[in-house]
Amino acid sequence: MARARCYPAERALFLHPVVEAPATLVSSLPPAELAQAAGDRAGALAAVVPEVASVLGTVPAEQSRARTYRRRAFDAVATFPRRLSGARPLLLVLEDVHDAGASTVEFPHYLARHAVGSRMLPPGGCVPALFDTSEKDDTASRAAKKRPVTGAVDTHRKTHPRQWSITSAES
DSSP states (O other): OEEEEOOGGGTTSTTTTTTHHHHHHHTTSOHHHHHHHHGGGHHHHHHHOHHHHHHHOSOOOOOOOHHHHHHHHHHHHHHHHHHHTTTSOEEEEEEOGGGOOHHHHHHHHHHHHHOTTSSEEOOOOOOGGGGOOSSOOOHHHHHHHHOHHHHHHHHHHHHOHHHHOOOTTTO
């Protein structure tokens, strides 16, 4: 699982905190697995996730114009977890999305479009008011308030069992 939290003061930062989620994965991967997952996008990934360069060493910087930088960054940050999910299921969690900037809000849509066929559950969103139990105190609403992400994962696992299966060769 990769997790990151949005903060109001960081709204103006490009793809922040989306890049924090891969950064947590980078520190836990062996360099060979990181190199394989980053692949041909290592330069673009290292430009937005500096931890990649600190583990892999010098990574050739990608030369791109300002107008293509955004596309290459989105592609690199989306490709990295998708490739990692080939070896094991991966859950990406972005908390407090209501505090996110524009690029962070746009990224989950981009990621979901490019994660088809992978064993990755891209981040989604929920409206905190949906989990407000101040007026109702039934068991279901209490459970939803305590476990909105876990509930979404459980639902996804039931509706997409093949994406979550681990064969004996992978375990």
